[in-house]
Amino acid sequence: MRYAGTHLIIDLWGATNLDDPGHIDAVLREAAIATGATILHGHFHHFSPNGGVSGVLVLAESHVSIHTWPERDYAALDIFVCGDCDPYKAIPFLKRGFLAERVQLAEHKRGLIG
């Protein structure tokens, strides 16, 4: 099976520190590096009044994104990496960084060419 990359859609429930852009930036960078990726660019936005954060890391091997709803202890992430990177290696770092009670995950093989 040949494909361009693996894209994980990740939901974190019962999570903490979802309103701290600095913490979120640090956790995502650590998680991205754990997959084997190279970080090219990051941008994190802090919203008012709910304190939610939206952010992205552009990687040499695609991207990581996060959007948080602190009022619901919920965060929506996706991790898309290519080549030899393994997106599943990010999961322990996300669990530890956000102390999520529950993680839901879906995987897409992107650019599948048989």
Place this chain on the structure above:
Amino acid sequence: MRYAGTHLIIDLWGATNLDDPGHIDAVLREAAIATGATILHGHFHHFSPNGGVSGVLVLAESHVSIHTWPERDYAALDIFVCGDCDPYKAIPFLKRGFLAERVQLAEHKRGLIG
């Protein structure tokens, strides 16, 4: 059914202009605006030697991303929007902007709380 947002995973096959960061930026901005979203930040990276482009738009309502493989006429996108935004409104702009022969699509309701 209550959820945080709608996340489309979009594959474009037989697409053109996948090695032009300026064009890609313009198409994605137009597509994002069509969903009803507000653009906060954009970043596009042009790779060598294959000429592929990786880019993201951070929206007030989440994000749009693209990663292109010009050598395969293939692009992997995702569009995640919340609130009253409709990600499906982006599709005609992507079709027109990249003249894709084939579009594949998967939808995730993110943060579904029943």
